Amino acid sequence: xxxxxxxxxxxxxxxxxxxxxxxxxxxxxxxxxxxxxxxxxxxxxxxxxxxxxxxxxxxxxxxxxxxxxxxxxxxxxxxxxxxxxxxxxxxxxxxxxxxxxxxxxxxxxxxxxxxxxxxxxxxxxxxxxxxxxxxxxxxxxxxxxxxxxxxxxxxxxxxxxxxxxxxxxxxxxxxxxxxxxxxxxxxxxxxxxxxxxxxxxxxxxxxxxxxxxxxxxxxxxxxxxxxxxxxxxxxxxxxxxxxxxxxxxxxxxxxxxxxxxxxxxxxxxxxxxxxxxxxxxxxxxxxxxxxxxxxxxxxxxxxxxxxxxxxxxxxxxxxxxxxxxxxxxxxxxxxxxxxxxxxxxxxxxxxxxxxxxxxxxxxxxxxxxxxxxx
Amino acid sequence: xxxxxxxxxxxxxxxxxxxxxxxxxxxxxxxxxxxxxxxxxxxxxxxxxxxxxxxxxxxxxxxxxxxxxxxxxxxxxxxxxxxxxxxxxxxxxxxxxxxxxxxxxxxxxxxxxxxxxxxxxxxxxxxxxxxxxxxxxxxxxxxxxxxxxxxxxxxxxxxxxxxxxxxxxxxxxxxxxxxxxxxxxxxxxxxxxxxxxxxxxxxxxxxxxxxxxxxxxxxxxxxxxxxxxxxxxxxxxxxxxxxxxxxxxxxxxxxxxxxxxxxxxxxxxxxxxxxxxxxxxxxxxxxxxxxxxxxxxxxxxxxxxxxxxxxxxxxxxxxxxxxxxxxxxxxxxxxxxxxxxxxxxxxxxxxxxxxxxxxxxxxxxxxxxxxxxxxxxxxxxxxxxxxxxxxxxxxxxxxxxxxxxxxxxxxxxxxxxxxxxxxxxxxxxxxxxxxxxxxxxxxxxxxxxxxxxxxxxxxxxxxxxxxxxxxxxxxxxxxxxxxxxxxxxxxxxxxxxxxxxxxxxxxxxxxxxxxxxxxxxxxxxxxxxxxxxxxxxxxxxxxxxxxxxxxxxxxxxxxxxxxxxxxxxxxxxxxxxxxxxxxxxxxxxxxxxxxxxxxxxxxxxxxxxxxx
Numbered sequence: 001x002x003x004x005x006x007x008x009x010x011x012x013x014x015x016x017x018x019x020x021x022x023x024x025x026x027x028x029x030x031x032x033x034x035x036x037x038x039x040x041x042x043x044x045x046x047x048x049x050x051x052x053x054x055x056x057x058x059x060x061x062x063x064x065x066x067x068x069x070x071x072x073x074x075x076x077x078x079x080x081x082x083x084x085x086x087x088x089x090x091x092x093x094x095x096x097x098x099x100x101x102x103x104x105x106x107x108x109x110x111x112x113x114x115x116x117x118x119x120x121x122x123x124x125x126x127x128x129x130x131x132x133x134x135x136x137x138x139x140x141x142x143x144x145x146x147x148x149x150x151x152x153x154x155x156x157x158x159x160x161x162x163x164x165x166x167x168x169x170x171x172x173x174x175x176x177x178x179x180x181x182x183x184x185x186x187x188x189x190x191x192x193x194x195x196x197x198x199x200x201x202x203x204x205x206x207x208x209x210x211x212x213x214x215x216x217x218x219x220x221x222x223x224x225x226x227x228x229x230x231x232x233x234x235x236x237x238x239x240x241x242x243x244x245x246x247x248x249x250x251x252x253x254x255x256x257x258x259x260x261x262x263x264x265x266x267x268x269x270x271x272x273x274x275x276x277x278x279x280x281x282x283x284x285x286x287x288x289x290x291x292x293x294x295x296x297x298x299x300x301x302x303x304x305x306x307x308x309x310x311x312x313x314x315x316x317x318x319x320x321x322x323x324x325x326x327x328x329x330x331x332x333x334x335x336x337x338x339x340x341x342x343x344x345x346x347x348x349x350x351x352x353x354x355x356x357x358x359x360x361x362x363x364x365x366x367x368x369x370x371x372x373x374x
Numbered sequence: 375x376x377x378x379x380x381x382x383x384x385x386x387x388x389x390x391x392x393x394x395x396x397x398x399x400x401x402x403x404x405x406x407x408x409x410x411x412x413x414x415x416x417x418x419x420x421x422x423x424x425x426x427x428x429x430x431x432x433x434x435x436x437x438x439x440x441x442x443x444x445x446x447x448x449x450x451x452x453x454x455x456x457x458x459x460x461x462x463x464x465x466x467x468x469x470x471x472x473x474x475x476x477x478x479x480x481x482x483x484x485x486x487x488x489x490x491x492x493x494x495x496x497x498x499x500x501x502x503x504x505x506x507x508x509x510x511x512x513x514x515x516x517x518x519x520x521x522x523x524x525x526x527x528x529x530x531x532x533x534x535x536x537x538x539x540x541x542x543x544x545x546x547x548x549x550x551x552x553x554x555x556x557x558x559x560x561x562x563x564x565x566x567x568x569x570x571x572x573x574x575x576x577x578x579x580x581x582x583x584x585x586x587x588x589x590x591x592x593x594x595x596x597x598x599x600x601x602x603x604x605x606x607x608x609x610x611x612x613x614x615x616x617x618x619x620x621x622x623x624x625x626x627x628x629x630x631x632x633x634x635x636x637x638x639x640x641x642x643x644x645x646x647x648x649x650x651x652x653x654x655x656x657x658x659x660x661x662x663x664x665x666x667x668x669x670x671x672x673x674x675x676x677x678x679x680x681x682x683x684x685x686x687x688x689x690x691x692x693x694x695x696x697x698x699x700x701x702x703x704x705x706x707x708x709x710x711x712x713x714x715x716x717x718x719x720x721x722x723x724x725x726x727x728x729x730x731x732x733x734x735x736x737x738x739x740x741x742x743x744x745x746x747x748x749x750x751x752x753x754x755x756x757x758x759x760x761x762x763x764x765x766x767x768x769x770x771x772x773x774x775x776x777x778x779x780x781x782x783x784x785x786x787x788x789x790x791x792x793x794x795x796x797x798x799x800x801x802x803x804x805x806x807x808x809x810x811x812x813x814x815x816x817x818x819x820x821x822x823x824x825x826x827x828x829x830x831x832x833x834x835x836x837x838x839x840x841x842x843x844x845x846x847x848x849x850x851x852x853x854x855x856x857x858x859x860x861x862x863x864x865x866x867x868x869x870x871x872x873x874x875x876x877x878x879x880x881x882x883x884x885x886x887x888x889x890x891x892x893x894x895x896x897x898x899x900x901x902x903x904x905x906x907x908x909x910x911x912x913x914x915x916x917x918x919x920x921x922x923x924x925x926x927x928x929x930x931x932x933x934x935x936x937x938x939x940x941x942x943x944x945x946x947x948x949x950x951x952x953x954x955x956x957x958x959x960x961x962x963x964x965x966x967x968x969x970x971x972x973x974x975x976x977x978x979x980x981x982x983x984x985x986x
Contacts, residue, residue: 187394243431246416246424259432263597284417302395311387318391322398329405336412 027075027370031300034293035348035363039064039356041290042274042349048256049270049277049351056270056351063353067360074364079313083137086365090134090157096123097164111168112343121354124165124173124343128327129362131161131177132184132319139188140312151194154185169214172342176330183326184319188311237267238337245279245287245336252283270351272343275335298325304370313369320362433606436592437564441533443585443614445547445577448851449986451623454547454578457536459667460509462517463502464526472526479505479527483516488669502569507666508534534667535571535578539623541658542630545685546621546787546849548576549661565589571665575683577617577849580786584853587614615854620649624982625975629654632971635677637959639686639828642975645836645944645953647860648845650785652954652975653829655686688790691825692957695908696753696891696964697942698774698820700838700877703746705773706761707873712746714876720744724759726811733759733815736909750880751890753907755819762818767809770817771797774824776866777834778844784863785829785847793830796823821911831942832955833863838881839904839944839953841874842866878904882947892941892965895973903976904950905943907964910957912937936960941968945976952979 026032043057043064050056074082096114100123104111113120135154139146158181166174186195244260247253256262258280261269269277279287298321305317324347331346333339345355416424445454462479464472484506505527509517517529535550537543550571553561557572565588566572573579573586590611595603622642629640633656642652657677662668673682684690706712722740723732735741735755741748749757762770774780780795794800798809801823816822826834829847837844846861868874881904884890891907912935939961944953954972961967 183398186398187391189390189394240431242416243424243427245413246420247428249417249421249425259595260428263432263595263603265428265431265598279413279417284413287413287417306388306391314387314391318395322395322402325402329402329409333405333409333412336409336416338408338412 025072027367028300028304031297031304031367034296034300037293038290038297038348044255045274045278045349046270046351048258048281049261049274051264052256060351060353060356063356067357070357071360071364071367074361075367077368079310079365079368083141083312086133087137087141088134089130093123093127093130094161094164097127097161099123101164101167110170112170119353124168124170124177125352125354126358127161127165127177128180129320129323129358131158131181132323133316133362133365135181136184136188136312136316136319139185140310140315146188151185151190155182155198158182158185170343171213172340172344176342176344179326180323183322184315187318188315237273237341240265240267241273241276241335242337244276248280248283250284252279252281252286255281257281272331272345272350273335274350275332275346294328301366304366308369309371317366317369320366432595434594434596436594437567438590438592438611440587440589440611440613442535443587444616445619446616447619447621447623452538453543453619454535454537456533457667458531459507459534460514460529460531461507461666462505462509462527462529464505464528466503468526469503475524475526476505478520478524482520483513485510485513508669535665536667537661540660540662542626544658544661545655545687546576546619546653547661548578549574549664550578551664575789576787579788581617581850584615584617588612617853618851619849620651620851621653621849622651622979622982624978625652626654628974628978629971630656630658632974633958635674636961637680637686638957638961639690640954640956640971640975641687641828641832642952642954642979643832643836643847645839645950646845648836648847648863649851649860650847650849651952651979653687653849655684655690657682659683685787685789686828686957688785688787688827688829690827690957691791691793692828692938692940693822693910694820694824694826694831695910695940696820697831697906697908697940698824699750699753699758700881700906701774701777701834702758702761702765702770702818703750703880704868704873704877705765705770706746707876708868708870709765709769711764712761714747715745717743717745718757718760720754720756722756724756724815726763731812746876747880747883750906751883751887753891758818759815762814763811765814767796767798767814767817770814771795776864777837778830778863779824779826779834781830783830783833783847786849790829791827793826794824820908828955828957832953835942835944835955836953837866838874838877839950841871842868878947881906892969894965895969901946901977901980903943903945903973904947905941905969905972907969908940908942909962909964910938910940933960936962939964939967941965941972943969943972943976946980951983952976
């Protein structure tokens, strides 16, 4: 034993002693546990913020469960095997965005929802994550270098989705869709001369864009600058959500004890504004804990992404990591009132099956980039 | 280890990815830093403000008003209670846009007769316009059918003051009304919101605090729609006290019935305590209409011009007329200007000097030889003209003052008038002239400048009934907490107590003797009543130097110029338990009109006492 090659030892020993079915199944235990922690916490907050509706929690649990199964399934696929599907899923997303403009669900003033009988969803929720993945897949469909026209095509693809969302009309989401499309393009190495050209074009057309905005979109932007503009509109929403978070203080008012949320003072408290319920009931302490877990998730995404083998995997992971972080930041910033109100749910927590499932699918893609550890 | 080796193989790619990730992260970092600062500001720096804000959001104070205190008689009869009434209102903001709904309300819900007397001027406070108060059951049923088509008209149930006996106690209990600007100044909105009712007159006003109690507060948690979720805390209201009156229902009823809507007043009180047993002023009104607990007419049509809201029993000033004679007679005895047997010759008039002005008595031919008893029994004016002229005004007014003339009695009602007891200075100050002996002579028969309220006259007379003691007149027997004890107001001390008896005997003879002015009350074996009639002249025959016949033919054709009939009495002698003063305006004859009312009251009161 003593004259054995140290390298043999180090290679062989883990093989025998550290086979762990969980590590095999989940690939990255820290990431999966952090995800589950956030999801379970989310279900608990959903119960509190939905007026203690058990039904809503059950529905959400089904999506969470289905999403986790799909995530694990995808995580065991080889990225090359679904790269083409991802690339072409762009067209599905585009079709949904066109479809929703002509066939919106009834009962809304805007054309954002598709009603397929037993549930409703917003295609923009799907396109936010489909778009970056399909763009990465397109840019890295071949081993060869990316051509100049590929940058243009992908930029146009992102602009197209963004415009369709803008037509719903939903200014905030259209900006977010565009951002989530441009991040992978930039990370994949969009040349700076192309960027310069884009900026030049933007400078020329931006006055036309502003004049084409609807009053309601201008209103949303203006609310940000003065929350007294419409005390019962968005400004009122923000004031109520700030009151909720502020009155939570350091320790919070306790689970199910938040007066702002339990008495319905917070609008959309179970969906976009669920963060204010967390702040009210668990205080600064609860917010900090949530951010730490979110931080762990993002750390694992980049850890996996930066050590992935192929450029597709690397760019996809990093893009998704940034988009995930961006969604959190946008949602929280909106709820605490430092940016205007936009329709972005708090990832993995807000009510909404589509959002949860699509996010978990994206995490499946991330996990699949991690080499199986045997 | 292998991942790092892979990266090294593709170092250029990795380098690019890292640097570009850094750029994106830098931008996101701005948002992160801003967010962290904002969250710290919310949860740490401004926490206290937001806590207050959050409480302000969810907690509202709802005042709890206790039901107004009940008023009962000693036997438990309810005099003032609270009933639930249903009213319709519209928010002031909505009124202009809802004219059609209001019209529909008139057409389809409300009774026909309501349109005329109540709806022309809707009663308005700041937030609501009241369209109809106190809906009948029929109206309520119609409203239930129509309410979806008139959504801006809303129903409110309220506790309102209700007097089961309606008009009977109107001048004692009084009524409530919407709080007005003057009352607003001294009362908080928490205790009295803008649509609250407050006592305006009578006991409702003088015992407002006792009857209202103090509002409590309920701290309610509400949700964003204003729905009440739960009560967080409650400060219970201070319950008001119930009042028990000294009044006697049957006496009150008899007095009202006998006055029969004529203008007049009756005051009956217990001399030994000052407790008032009947206090009626006629005509009266129905306080329930003003309290909003009943619809109908406030006053009877016939009494509209007769000031039905004026409480004649405590505010009406009348010349005491001949009812003052016993007091003057008593003073004469005390001053030893006369004795029981002093006799004067009554030829029908009195002159200070030969050829001077003739002060005529009511009997043209005079009463002949008159002593004190006969002077009171037959009500000789001439006797008292002469006595008064000898007594002088100074002695008369200082003596009458001791009986409460010229004072308010201090009953627990507002608006009591101060009766007038003239002196030399009073005339100089109020009329601007010096006092003449002629003025004194008029005072001798209770005319001229002197005036009394029926209540004050009853209080003063109770001194004779009590042989000196005068108790403060009281309407409240107890307030649930304390019993109101009799309160000795003053005691008239006289030199010779036998003089009380001389006066009392004379007053008894007013009824008992065949020649008494109120002999019509006499009945064999009946109870002994001491009394004195009075006929208060409005157009004084003393001033105009006319004979009685001339008077009747001229001036008195007009009812309003006729004399007021008075009767002041107490009984049964020797242990009187009721002093009764009756005044019937323009009733002409104290003996025929006023005296029988007093007799019925005294008799009824004996029955009541024997029963209990």
